[in-house]
Amino acid sequence: xxxxxxxxxxxxxxxxxxxxxxxxxxxxxxxxxxxxxxxxxxxxxxxxxxxxxxxxxxxxxxxxxxxxxxxxxxxxxxxxxxxxxxxxxxxxxxxxxxxxxxxxxxx
Amino acid sequence: xxxxxxxxxxxxxxxxxxxxxxxxxxxxxxxxxxxxxxxxxxxxxxxxxxxxxxxxxxxxxxxxxxxxxxxxxxxxxxxxxxxxxxxxxxxxxxxxxxxxxxxxxxxxxxxxxxxxxxxxxxxxxxxxxxxxxxxxxxxxxxxxxxxxxxxxxxxxxxxxx
Numbered sequence: 200x201x202x203x204x205x206x207x208x209x210x211x212x213x214x215x216x217x218x219x220x221x222x223x224x225x226x227x228x229x230x231x232x233x234x235x236x237x238x239x240x241x242x243x244x245x246x247x248x249x250x251x252x253x254x255x256x257x258x259x260x261x262x263x264x265x266x267x268x269x270x271x272x273x274x275x276x277x278x279x280x281x282x283x284x285x286x287x288x289x290x291x292x293x294x295x296x297x298x299x300x301x302x303x304x305x306x
Numbered sequence: 307x308x309x310x311x312x313x314x315x316x317x318x319x320x321x322x323x324x325x326x327x328x329x330x331x332x333x334x335x336x337x338x339x340x341x342x343x344x345x346x347x348x349x350x351x352x353x354x355x356x357x358x359x360x361x362x363x364x365x366x367x368x369x370x371x372x373x374x375x376x377x378x379x380x381x382x383x384x385x386x387x388x389x390x391x392x393x394x395x396x397x398x399x400x401x402x403x404x405x406x407x408x409x410x411x412x413x414x415x416x417x418x419x420x421x422x423x424x425x426x427x428x429x430x431x432x433x434x435x436x437x438x439x440x441x442x443x444x445x446x447x448x449x450x451x452x453x454x455x456x457x458x459x460x461x462x463x464x465x466x467x
Contacts, residue, residue: 277320284322284425286346291423294344295326295336299420302332 208252213237214245218268221255225267319428326421330414333421334391337412338362347372352380352401362396364388370396383407398427 351357387395
């Protein structure tokens with residue numbers, strides 16, 4: 200698990216919802232607080248977690264911070280999927296090598 | 307307006323391959339008919355510790371699914387191509403419904419007296435519906451991430467000029 204923090208961050212339903220909102224377009228904390236059923240301080244807290252997992256990033260615009268999806272998160276999720284298949288194929292390979300040893304000893 | 311930029315390679319297919327010392331027929335058979343014998347269920351399933359088996363229904367339209375301790379079946383995907391012993395293709399959406407699918411193709415080719423097994427996981431750039439916010443229930447991390455990965459890729463695709 201190369202990126203458990205991204206996984207953990209997205210395991211929370213509210214954070215997922217916030218993430219989905221940002222997928223549509225970048226938004227301020229205020230806008231997010233209107234779009235999800237939690238208070239603004241709670242939204243800010245969730246954003247901190249998402250940011251630490253590099254799933255979102257923020258830029259300052261005037262008095263506001265505008266949040267958007269962080270492409271770095273995509274890289275990490277991709278690495279996760281790659282490691283998923285590596286785990287599967289490693290197991291397949293060792294099962295195949297057992298089978299192949301069996302068959303050669305049966306000869 | 308803040309532009310989101312995600313590079314193209316992030317939505318390219320994921321390709322993994324291994325070589326095994328089995329004839330193509332035996333490799334295909336082990337991969338499909340005997341999948342429950344080697345698939346890492348504890349770490350690569352929806353049920354985790356409660357997953358006891360997984361299986362392919364060997365035909366186009368057949369399911370790829372997991373069986374849990376209590377007999378519950380959880381669909382991981384549906385076969386789109388079934389060409390033994392050379393190839394299978396399945397939609398993949400463990401823990402989700404087909405609308406959140408990606409696609410996995412597995413090819414078996416003779417190589418150096420054994421078989422080269424190549425797995426291609428694609429469909430990250432497909433257009434998919436927004437995940438309903440109520441869909442928050444029983445989904446383990448990795449299955450969820452596969453779905454999210456697709457959604458993220460949609461962002462990437464939409465923002466690529």
